[in-house]
Amino acid sequence: MILKAFENGADGVMVVGCLEGDCHYLTGNLRARARVGRVARLLDEIGMGAERVQMFNLSAGEGTKFARYATEMVERIRALGPTPVNVRRSRREAPGPNPEAQENTGQGPS
Secondary structure, three states, X not given: OHHHHHHOOOOOEEEEXXXXXXXXXXXXXXXXXXXXXXXXXXXXXXXXXXXXXXXXXXXXOOHHHHHHHHHHHHHHXXXXXXXXXXXXXXXXXXXXXXXXXXXXXXXXXX
């Protein structure tokens, strides 16, 4: 799901899990941390940068800390700018001259 977020246009991904040693899902947070680590290494290998993904461990009562981590993550991603994938995608999808539209309006080349 982490890579899918990047495929769908995310410039960064923040994963939040339970505190280590205190997870209802026993080792779910440990598996999530390992996945985040693998994705970070992959992002570095392909030139997107490992800093675009990070795992945070919090308890349900740490709303203030969650807000601070979210703000820090957003600021980091804004400073990094769009991923190279999104820059290429935006260039490919950018509106440009449409020859058919010119023909239909009678304003095409003479």
